[in-house]
Amino acid sequence: MNAMVITYLLYIVLSLGLTIWVAQTLFRKGRIFLVDVFGGNVELADSVNHLLVVGFYLINLGYVCLALKLTRPVLSASDSIESLSYKVGLVLLVLGGMHFFNLWLFARIRRGARLRHAPPPVQPDAHAPAPGGA
Amino acid sequence: MNQLTVLYDASCHLCCRARRWLENQEQYVPLRFVGAATDHAKREFPYLDPEDTLQELTVVGDDGSIYRGAKAWVMCLWALVDHRGKALTIVSPALLPSARRFIDWVSRNRR
Numbered sequence: 276m277n278a279m280v281i282t283y284l285l286y287i288v289l290s291l292g293l294t295i296w297v298a299q300t301l302f303r304k305g306r307i308f309l310v311d312v313f314g315g316n317v318e319l320a321d322s323v324n325h326l327l328v329v330g331f332y333l334i335n336l337g338y339v340c341l342a343l344k345l346t347r348p349v350l351s352a353s354d355s356i357e358s359l360s361y362k363v364g365l366v367l368l369v370l371g372g373m374h375f376f377n378l379w380l381f382a383r384i385r386r387g388a389r390l391r392h393a394p395p396p397v398q399p400d401a402h403a404p405a406p407g408g409a
Numbered sequence: 410m411n412q413l414t415v416l417y418d419a420s421c422h423l424c425c426r427a428r429r430w431l432e433n434q435e436q437y438v439p440l441r442f443v444g445a446a447t448d449h450a451k452r453e454f455p456y457l458d459p460e461d462t463l464q465e466l467t468v469v470g471d472d473g474s475i476y477r478g479a480k481a482w483v484m485c486l487w488a489l490v491d492h493r494g495k496a497l498t499i500v501s502p503a504l505l506p507s508a509r510r511f512i513d514w515v516s517r518n519r520r
Contacts (some may be wrong), residue, residue, distance in 0.1 A: 391437060391495045395410065397483050398498040399474035405454050 282355040290339040290366045300327045308381045312388045416467040419444035423519040438488040479509040
C-alpha cells in the first residue's frame, strides 16, 4: 500500500468521523430546540430533526467524496500530512459552515413559532360594551 | 383574538391603498374591512363615534378590544405573518412616540 492510498484512507476515516460527530451533536442538541418550536410535539420534532440530519449527512458526505482526489503526488510522510491537513481543514470548514447554517435555521424556525404565538403588543384604548349592557 | 375589524375612511385614496395592501398580505389573524361611518359600521359598532372613526384608523377585535390611531396600525401589522416582528419592534418605548407622531401626521395630511 503506497503513501497515497494511506492518505486517502486516513482522509476518509477522519472526514467520516468528524461528519458523524458533528451530525450526532446536531441531532442530540437540536432536538430540544425543535420540541420547543413545535409546542411539545415530540414526534414532529424528532421527524424534522431526523430529516435535517439526513440533509446534513448528504451534503457533507457529498463534499467529502468530491474533494477526495489529491492533486499533487504524495511521496513521503510529510507530503501525506500536508495533504491530509489541507483536505481535512476544508472538510472542517464545510462542516462548520453547515453547522452554523443549521443553528441559524433552528433560530429562525423558533423565532417564527414565537411570533405566531405573540400576544397583541399594545393595550386597547377601550373595550366594546358587553352585549345587553348599558 | 381570532379576527380584527378595520374601520377605515373609504373615501380616502391612501386608506384604500393601505386596505388593498393589507388584504394581499398573509395573515395570522384575519382582517375584515368596514368603511368608517357607513350604515354598516354604525349598525355593527353603535358605541363608536362615526366622526372619530373617520378621523383616525380604528380596529376592533372580536373580543371587543378597540384600538385607535398608531395602536390600530400596530395591530394591523401584528395581524400579518411577514410584519408581526415589525409590530413588536415599533412598540418599544424608543420607537412608539415617533411612530405615533408619524401616523398622526399622515392622518392629518391624507386625502
